[in-house]
Amino acid sequence: MRRLIDRLAAGERLTEAEYAALVTGFTPELAQYAAALADDARKKIYGNRIFVRGLIEVGNRCKNDCYYCGIRRSNATVPRYCLTPEEILGCCAEGHALGFRTFVLQGGEGCLSLETVCGLVRRIKRDYPDCAVTLSLGEFPTEAYRAMREAGADRYLLRHETADPAHYRRLHPASMSFENRMRCLRDLKALGFQTGCGFMVGSPFQTPQSLAKDLKFIEGFQPEMCGIGPFLPQKDTPFGAYPGGSGELTCFLLSLLRLMHPHMLIPATTALGTVDPHGREKGILAGANVVMPNLSPTSERKKYALYDHKICTGDESAQCIACMRARMASIGFAVTVDRGDIIL
Template identity: 65%
Template sequence: DAKKLIDRLAREHSLSKEDYAFLVRAQDEETAAYAGALAAGVRREVYGTDVYIRGLIEIGNICRNDCLYCGIRRSNTHADRYRLTEDEIFECACEGYTLGFRTFVMQGGEDGAFGVDSICRTVRRIKRKFPDCAVTLSLGEFPREDYEAMFAAGADRYLLRHETADRTHYEKLHPAEMSFENRMRCLRDLKDIGFQTGCGFMVGSPFQTPETLAEDLKFIETFRPAMCGIGPFIPQKDTPFGDRPAGTAEQTVYLLSLLRLMQPKLLLPATTALGTILPDGRERGLAAGANVVMPNLSPLSVRKKYALYDGKLCTGEEAAQCIGCLSRRVQLVGANIVIDRGDVKS
C-alpha cells in the first residue's frame, strides 16, 4: 500500500514509474501526513533546522517565448515590459547583502537584448564585491557556449525548470517553436559544465496526469539535480490557460515530501506560488520537507510587472525587506533562517 511504498522510497530513493503514479493517486490527508512527517525528519538529519534564503532579483520581463501558461509570454500585450539596468541589479544585490542574503538569483524572461556579456559583467561585479555570496541564474535556454561564459564569469547555480518530463505534455504547454529536446539539452549542459543545477515543474498544470507526474519524479530521480523548484500552476487571465483551475497546495506539499524522501540533500524551495494560493503555504512546505525560501529583492517599481500568474505575493512577508516577519513565521514550524550561501550538501 501507499505507506509501504513511501517507506521504500525513503530507504531506496528510487521507485518505478508505476509506483510513482500509484503514490500520486494515493494522496489523501493521512498519506500526505505520513510522507510529510518522514520528510521533515530527513530534512532535519541533512540540514538541521536551517532554512536558506535567496534574494530574487527579477531582472526583466521581456520574453521571446510564448509558453501558454505564462503571464510574461510575448503575445501578452497587457504585460508592462521592463528591463533593469546593470546598476539597478547590482544595487539590489547590495541591499540584499545588508539584509543578510548570501545568494542572489537573477531571474528573467528570455530577453535577447539583455546580452550574455551584460549578464557576465553583472555576475562578475556582484562576485567581486561579495566573494562570500553565490549567484544563481534563471534566464532560460542558451547555447552551451553561453552557459560556459556565465560559469566562467563566476555564476554558481542555474535554475531551468524542465516544466514536464513528458514530451507530449510539454508540447501541450508550449508553442511548436519550443523544443523539449533543447530544454533537456540545456539541463544536461548546465550540469556537465559544473553548475549546481535546478529543474522543476508546475503542480496541476493543464493536461498533467499522475502518469506525467510519475515521469517528472523519474526524471528527477535519474537527473539528480542540486535543486528542484515546484509550485502550483496559477492561471493568469491574459494567457490561453487563463480559465484553467489552479493546482492545489495539498498536492504541492505532498510532492515536496516525496522529493525530499527521494533525494535527501535536494535544495527544495517553498515557492512564492505556494504562498500565493495558501496564506501559510510556504510554512507548510517547510514543515513537510522544503528547506529554501526566495523572497523578492526586485525594486518596488517593477515588482508588480513580473506577473507570471495572477495574485502573486509581492509585498509584506514576500518582500525581502520584511525578512524579520518571514523569520518569525519560519520559526513557527521549528526552522531558522540562516545567513549562509546555502550550497547543496555534497
C-alpha cells in the same frame, strides 16, 4: 501506499508506475505520513535551518510564448521592463546589507544579453566574494552557459515544467523543444553548475502519469535544486480560464522529492504562498528548506506577473526578513542567510 513511501525513504528507486500510484493514491493522511518522514530526512542533514535567497526579477521581456505564462511574448497587456545593470547591482548592495549571501537573477528569456549577464556576474563576485550567484534566465547554447560559468556563476535554475514530451508540446508553442530543454539541463550539469529543475503541479492536461515522469526524471537526473509549485492561471494567457493546481498535492510531492534525494535544496515557492496564506510554512513542514524573498525594486514587482494574484508585498519582500524569521520560528525553524550550498 505507505510501503512505497517507506521504500523511497530507505533509498530505493521506484518505477514510473509506482510513482503514478502514489499520485493517484494521494490522501491527506498519506501526505502527513510522507511529510513526517521527509522532515526527519531533511533535519538529519540540514537541521532546522532554512536558507534564504535574495530574488532579483531582472525583467519581464521574454522572447518565448509559453501558453501558461503571464509574461509570454504575445501578452500585450503587461507593462514591460528590464532593469539596468546599475539597478541590479543596487539590489545586490541592499541585499548584502540585509545579510543575504545568495542572489538569484531571474528574468524573461532574452531580457539580458549574454555580455550583460557575464558582466553582472563578474561584478557581483568581485564586490561580494562571500556570495553565491544563481541565474534563472532560460535556454541558451552550450557556449553561452560555459561563458556564464567561467564568469563565476555558481548555480542555474531551469524548470523543465514537465518531463512528459507530449505534455510539454501542449504547454508550449512549436518553436520550443522538449529535447532542447533537456539538452540545456544536461549542459548545465556537465559544466559544473549547481543545477536546478522543477515542474508545475496541476497544469492543464497534466495526468498522474505525467507527474510520475517528472518524479522519475528527477530521481535519475539528481539535481542539486528542485522547485515545484501549483499551476496558477494568468487571465491574459490561453490557459487563463483553467483551474489552479493544488497546494496540498504540491506539498505531498515536495515530501516525495525530499525522500528521493534527502540532500536536495528545495524551495517553498511564492506560488505555494499565493495559493495558500500558510503555503510556505506547509511547504517547509513537508520537506522544503529554501525561501526566496524579493529584492526587486518595489516599483517593478507587480509587472513580473507570471500568474494572477502573485503576492507582491509583505513577508516575501527581502526588506521584511524579520517577518520571515518570525514565521519560520513559529513552526520550529531558523532562517539563515549564508550561501546555503548543498550538503553532500
